[in-house]
Amino acid sequence: MKKQAQARQRRVLKGLPRKRTGRRTARSGNRFDAGANAGYSEGVRAGLETFGTVFDGTSIIIPSYNQLDYLKKCLASINVHTSVPYEIIVVDNASSDGTGAYLQSAGAGGVVRCRVLERNRGFAGAVNVGLMMARGSSLLLLNNDTIVTERWLDNLLACLNSDPAVGMVGPVTNYISGDQRIEVSYTDERGIAAFARRFNVADPAKWQPTDRLTGFCLLFRRELFERTGYLDEGFEIGNFEDDDYNIRVRLQGYRLLTARDTFIHHFGSVSMKALGEKFQEVNDHNRDVYTAKWANPHELIQASRLPEADRPAQxxxxxxxxxxxxxxxxxxxxxxxxxxxxxxxxxxxxxxxxxxxxxxxxxxxxxxxxxxxxxxxxxxxxxxxxxxxxxxxxxxxxxxxxxxxxxxxxxxxxxxxxxxxxxxxxxxxxxxxxxxxxxxxxxxx
Incomplete structure (x- = not known):
C-alpha cells in the first residue's frame, strides 16, 4: 500500500492522471459527488477545529495564474529540495488553463493545500488568502515561475533567524530587478541543479543588508506578519505591493537581508508578461498608488528611524x-x-x-x-x-x-x-x- 501511495503522489507531481479502474457511470458519479461533498464538509470541520494552530515549519505560499507547466516544475522542485518541515499552499487566481483542476487533484493526493478563487484578485489578493490559510511559524511567498534548489530553505531560515532585528530575507536569482540578480553559468534548465549545488554553501559573511527585497521569494516570521498585516490589495494584479511591504516593515525598525549564499532559478514574471500591452497600464496604475501613498518613503524611514529597543509593541x-x-x-x-x-x-x-x-x-x-x-x-x-x-x-x-x-x-x-x-x-x-x-x-x- 505504501508503494502504491508513493507512486500515486509521483504521478500527481508530474501532472499525470491517476489510474482509472473503469468507465465512470452515472451511479458511480453520484457516489463520487456525494463522497467529494462529504470530504469537503469534513475538511471544513477539521479546519475550524484546528484554526489558529501553528506548526514549527514554513508555509510556502504560491499565488498562481495560468502557467500550469511552470507551477508543476516549482512544486516538483520543492518536493525534491526541501528537507525542513513545510507545507505548500497554492492560491489560484481563476486560471483558465486547467490549473484549478490540477491543484484539486494534487491536494487530494496530499501534495498541496489549495484555494481556487472565483476571480483574479491579483498577486496581493492571492497571497493574502494564502496568509489566512497558513499554519507555519515562518511564512514564505514564492512565485509560481521559480525552481528552488538544494539547501534553499535551510539557508534562508538560517539568515532570517540569525537576529531578531532581521525582518525579511530573500535569495539571489538569475532574473529579477535590483541587486538580487546575479550572473549564472548555465544556459538551460539542466544546468540549474549543478550551479546551485556549488553556489548554495551556507556562509553568513554573504548575508547583505538591503533596502529592498522583491516578492518573487520572500521569507519572514509569523510574528512579523502579525505586526505588519496583509499585503495591500490596492495594488492591482501585480507590482509594487512588495515594495510597499518593504517600507512598512522597515518603518518598524526591522532590517532586510539578501542571502547571497542562496540561489533559486526564476523564469521571470511570466504571468505579468502574459498581460501583453496591458502590463504597462497595470504597472503605471500601481506606481501611482505607491507614490500617492508614500511620496518619498526612504526619507520618511530615515526621519522615523527606530532603534530595536524602541520598536513599537503594537x-x-x-x-x-x-x-x-x-x-x-x-x-x-x-x-x-x-x-x-x-x-x-x-x-x-x-x-x-x-x-x-x-x-x-x-x-x-x-x-x-x-x-x-x-x-x-x-x-x-x-x-x-x-x-x-x-x-x-x-x-x-x-x-x-x-x-x-x-x-x-x-x-x-x-x-x-x-x-x-x-x-x-x-x-x-x-x-x-x-x-x-x-x-x-x-x-x-
Missing amino acids: GETAFYPQGVAVRGATATRYWIEGGLRRPIAGETGMPVVRLSQIDVRRWPLGEPIAADAADAAWLALPPVWEDGGALYLAENGLRRRLPTARAAEAWGLQLRRGEALAPEERALLGEGLPVIVPARVAERL
Whole structure:
C-alpha cells in the first residue's frame, strides 16, 4: 500500500492522471459527488477545529495564474529540495488553463493545500488568502515561475533567524530587478541543479543588508506578519505591493537581508508578461498608488528611524492615528482612543475606516462608547495643518507627519472641524511616529 501511495503522489507531481479502474457511470458519479461533498464538509470541520494552530515549519505560499507547466516544475522542485518541515499552499487566481483542476487533484493526493478563487484578485489578493490559510511559524511567498534548489530553505531560515532585528530575507536569482540578480553559468534548465549545488554553501559573511527585497521569494516570521498585516490589495494584479511591504516593515525598525549564499532559478514574471500591452497600464496604475501613498518613503524611514529597543509593541498599529472610527471583517464599529478600541453603541456619523481583523485586534478592547459621544469627540479634534509642504496631525502632545494627502484622506482626517492649533501651540509639540495609509484587504477565503 505504501508503494502504491508513493507512486500515486509521483504521478500527481508530474501532472499525470491517476489510474482509472473503469468507465465512470452515472451511479458511480453520484457516489463520487456525494463522497467529494462529504470530504469537503469534513475538511471544513477539521479546519475550524484546528484554526489558529501553528506548526514549527514554513508555509510556502504560491499565488498562481495560468502557467500550469511552470507551477508543476516549482512544486516538483520543492518536493525534491526541501528537507525542513513545510507545507505548500497554492492560491489560484481563476486560471483558465486547467490549473484549478490540477491543484484539486494534487491536494487530494496530499501534495498541496489549495484555494481556487472565483476571480483574479491579483498577486496581493492571492497571497493574502494564502496568509489566512497558513499554519507555519515562518511564512514564505514564492512565485509560481521559480525552481528552488538544494539547501534553499535551510539557508534562508538560517539568515532570517540569525537576529531578531532581521525582518525579511530573500535569495539571489538569475532574473529579477535590483541587486538580487546575479550572473549564472548555465544556459538551460539542466544546468540549474549543478550551479546551485556549488553556489548554495551556507556562509553568513554573504548575508547583505538591503533596502529592498522583491516578492518573487520572500521569507519572514509569523510574528512579523502579525505586526505588519496583509499585503495591500490596492495594488492591482501585480507590482509594487512588495515594495510597499518593504517600507512598512522597515518603518518598524526591522532590517532586510539578501542571502547571497542562496540561489533559486526564476523564469521571470511570466504571468505579468502574459498581460501583453496591458502590463504597462497595470504597472503605471500601481506606481501611482505607491507614490500617492508614500511620496518619498526612504526619507520618511530615515526621519522615523527606530532603534530595536524602541520598536513599537503594537506593530503597524502604532502608525495609525487615534481619534478615528474603524471596523474589521465584522459589523462592529470601534472608536480608537487612548490606545484602545471601544465598541460604538449606535449609529455614528463620522467616517469609518475598513481595516483587516489582524489590524483591529492589535488595539486592546476597551469599554463601549455611545455613538453621540464618539461623534462629539471626533468633531472636537483639531484639523491637520501644513508646514513647509508637509501635513501634520496633533495627537497626545505630539505632532505626527502624514507622508501625503492620501494619508489624511484614508482616515478622514481632512474632515475634522475642531479648533485649529495656534503656531505657538504647534511649536510645543514633540515628534511622533508618522501616520500611514492602511492596507486595503478584502479578507475573505
